Amino acid sequence: MSKLLEVKDLKVSFNTFNGEVQAVRGVSFDLNKGETIAIVGESGSGKSVTSNAIMQLLPKPHGYVKGGEILFEGEDLVKKSTSEMRKIRGKDISMVFQDPMTSLNPTMKIGTQIMEGLIKHQKMSKEHAKKRAIELLDLVGIPQPEVRMKQYPHQFSGGMRQRVVVAISLACNPKILIADEPTTALDVTIQAQILELMKDIQKKTESAIIFITHDLGVVANVADRVAVMYAGKVVEIGTTDDIFYNPKHPYTWGLLGSMPTLDSAEEELFAIPGSPPDMTNPPQGDAFAARNKFALEIDKVMEPPMFKVSDTHYAATWLLHEDAPKIEPPASVQLRMQGFANTGNKVGDQ
Amino acid sequence: MVRYIMRRVFYMLITLFIIATFSFFLMKLMPGSPLSAEDKLSEEQKQIVLEKYGLDEPVPVQYIKYLGGLVQGDLGISFHFDNTPVSKILMDRLGPSLQLGAQSLIFGSLLGILLGLVAAVFHNGALDYTSTIVAVLGTSIPSFVFAGLLQWVFAVELGWFPVALWGSFEHTVLPTIALMIYPMATAARFTRTEMIEVMGSNYITTARAKGLKESEIVFKHGLRNSLIPLITVMGPMAVGLMTGTLVIEQIFAVPGIGEQFVTSIMINDYPTIMGTTLLFSIMFVVIILIIDLLYVVIDPRIRLTGGES
Known part of the structure; x- marks a missing residue:
């Protein structure tokens, strides 16, 4: 197995009125191709900050990487320019967010939101992107994808919206999928469906998944390896x-x-x-x-x-x-x- | 959609009827009469004039007659301008006001939205402060101060534009600028506040995670979501601008409707007052309808519930 992502001694801080908040204080882990690693910890342990740092989506200008490296296929993401990073985001590394109710643009059709990334990264024509978007909706288990393409987020239920978010993140066949508590905002039966969906998709696409959660039940279900985080550090890491x-x-x-x-x-x-x-x-x-x-x-x-x-x-x-x-x-x-x-x-x- | 609009038009007619009734009786309660300034006329002569215009009849009869005329699209004949139909006076005077209003509204809101966007994108930066200062000045300094300044700098000192009067497009430039400062400042303020909030929302993070450019995010994902509150304030402002502002029309000697309205009130020219009031009301209800339709265009979550109830 080859190392796809190596996080080495990552330190992330935020400047606030109360001073520097050291949200992540030296986190190291690696991720192999096709593997699922779960990052577990309670609120404020630095899980989400770690994932945002990988995406280089820390809220600017307050949040910054203070030290360490994030090697993706051997290249340090911390050193990438904004435009280089844009080419990686959504294409090689993509993200599923916690709250499906707010993570879709309410005034844009679902289809357009899925097609955006395809047109951007794969240089697809509109027609081609449309076809692919319908395929993706089908893949994530949304019935009548042709009709649904033309609908807006408010016409979808929470679980369906999360499926759409998953479809968006999968659009360009990413090598790494970061799922930041993707099931926390959903009720239990829908949680199970989304987890099944993600496992299923991983089998088909061979993406590696970084699964951020505070729910150990979910971890046991999906992860190959687990990193337990506390106060901005990994305190224990091992196979599930x-x-x-x-x-x-x-x-x-x-x-x-x-x-x-x-x-x-x-x-x-x-x-x-x-x-x-x-x-x-x-x-x-x-x-x-x-x-x-x-x-x-x-x-x-x-x-x-x-x-x-x-x-x-x-x-x-x-x-x-x-x-x-x-x-x-x-x-x-x-x-x-x-x-x-x-x-x-x-x-x-x- | 068509059904909804038809319903709304029906309600609009009711609204206009109520407005017409109220303003008719309110006007009758105003002190003085159209003849109070005419000291030279004898009682008999006054009586003849009153009879000519139907003012000797009881108020309810006048009211019914007035409504009858309205239904046929007849706004009556002005007391002041000899035998000129009110509709003709309004048409003559409305043109300049509409043109000034539309120009200042379009340029003002476009510039304002741009200013607000810049401020929001460079939040807490130098550009943000500059645009905020412009917005605060624009809202707090009255337009006639700008009007005077503009006349002095661009007409008197530089001689680029005519000082006043109406005629060519050049004549409209300075009054348009003076009028557009306020809508521009308001649009800037609302766009900035709303944009800052929208840019912090989760779907913007989703858009960033897709690898979109910041400019694409601002225009494709941000702007549309921040337009609703702006449209709400810009609607009534549009009516205000297009029905003419007395002050600006006076300063630039524009033969607009605002100036006309005030004159007709001073001389108790009943048909003209009524006609102008109704015209303003019509513009207002139409603009409100347009705003409601715009909401639906901008935000798919807003639905028209016109079919039932």
């Missing part, structure tokens, strides 16, 4: 099996523990105490230490490096240091890990 069967970072434990399951006995759902740190002034040491009941003394002083668990699995916690005390995940999490193992990693299937 690594993360679900053998999580090492206490934050990942917390996330898994707070996942509702059908057969969980406890009345109350576990929640990670506290809230994420203020990113204008990130704490010294491990950013998660204040919310972590397993935190060691060293966590308050020094940031943990990435420890290798296996060839595919890394986690940034001092608990993995050879001198650290042996700590097992809390019982409820262990129970869940077993549950996942028994059902064969199908936690997300409904």
Whole structure:
């Protein structure tokens, strides 16, 4: 497998009236051809900022890449000019956004919105682009595509609109599809449909997908690998099996523990105490230490490096240091890990 | 669509009927009569004149007669200009006002939209501040100040355009500029505010993610979505401009309808007052209809519900 995208030590900051907000503080991951990586974390962990940085769509002039590289097929996207970046956006890397209700232009016909990218990047004639747009609508499962082409977004339901957004993002057969919480704004049955659709399309087009979500159920369903983000950093990264069967970072434990399951006995759902740190002034040491009941003394002083668990699995916690005390995940999490193992990693299937 | 328009035209006729009724009786309540300034006439002579114009009859009878005339398209005969039908006076006077109004509206709103766009695209930059200052000055300084300035600079000092009067296209340039400052400033203000909001919306990010150029995004995706509020304010303004502004017409000695209207009120020229009021009302309701139709053209989410109820 060849590396399609390599994010190396990416740092993104925003200038605000309160000072510099360090939204992303050194994120590294890579993406292979045809692979799906999920980036997981709670709100404000830097997931979306990372994806916007890849697209070079950070809100200007406040947001900027402070350091690091984003290598796409070996070329650094951070160093690309605006016009070079425009040729990549929508063609090689495209994006599906969170809210289908607002991410389509309300005063433009659906067909035109799909055709725009085709005419721009593939230099298609209008006729040709029209044909392709109808194909795309058909591909994403919209009935009567010829009629629907001429309609406006308000004539579509939320799920249908998200299908249109997916069609737009697929228009030029992108090598990477960034899906920024594509199912969060949809209700559960529609969520499942959109996920099925994306998996289906990936099989057909062999696009790699970066799937940003805070929903671990979705992750288990779609991802090959998972990166867990906290406070602008990747704290644990591994295959989906690594993360679900053998999580090492206490934050990942917390996330898994707070996942509702059908057969969980406890009345109350576990929640990670506290809230994420203020990113204008990130704490010294491990950013998660204040919310972590397993935190060691060293966590308050020094940031943990990435420890290798296996060839595919890394986690940034001092608990993995050879001198650290042996700590097992809390019982409820262990129970869940077993549950996942028994059902064969199908936690997300409904 | 046709059905909707027909319904609207029907409502418009009702509106006009109500306006005609109100203005007829309000006018009768005005102090004085058309003859109050004519001291030299004897009582008998006055009586003859009143009879000639039907003013001796009871008010309800006058009203019915007036409506009867209206239905046949007869606005009556002016008291002041000997035996000239009101419709002829209006037609003579309306031309210059319409021309000035249309010119200032078109150039004013186009320039204003452009200014607003520039301001929004270069939000918080030097161009934004410049355009905001222009907009604030344009809304707050009265047009007659500009009129005087324009006359002094471009007519008196530079001699490029005539100072006043009506005739060739050159005569219209300065009054048009003086009139268009306000609509331009208003259009700039509304376009800027609306554009800044639109450019921050999600579908603009979608357009950026497609790899479109910023100019394509602004014109294809942004502009149309920011036009609705602008049209709402520009409509009534259009009527105001086209029915003539007394001040500008006075300063540039334009034989327009605004000036005519005020004169006819001063001398109690009832048929002319009524005719002008009705003409303004007709323009107003027609423009409102046009605006409502424009909404539908611009925003597909707005539907005409004309069929039922």
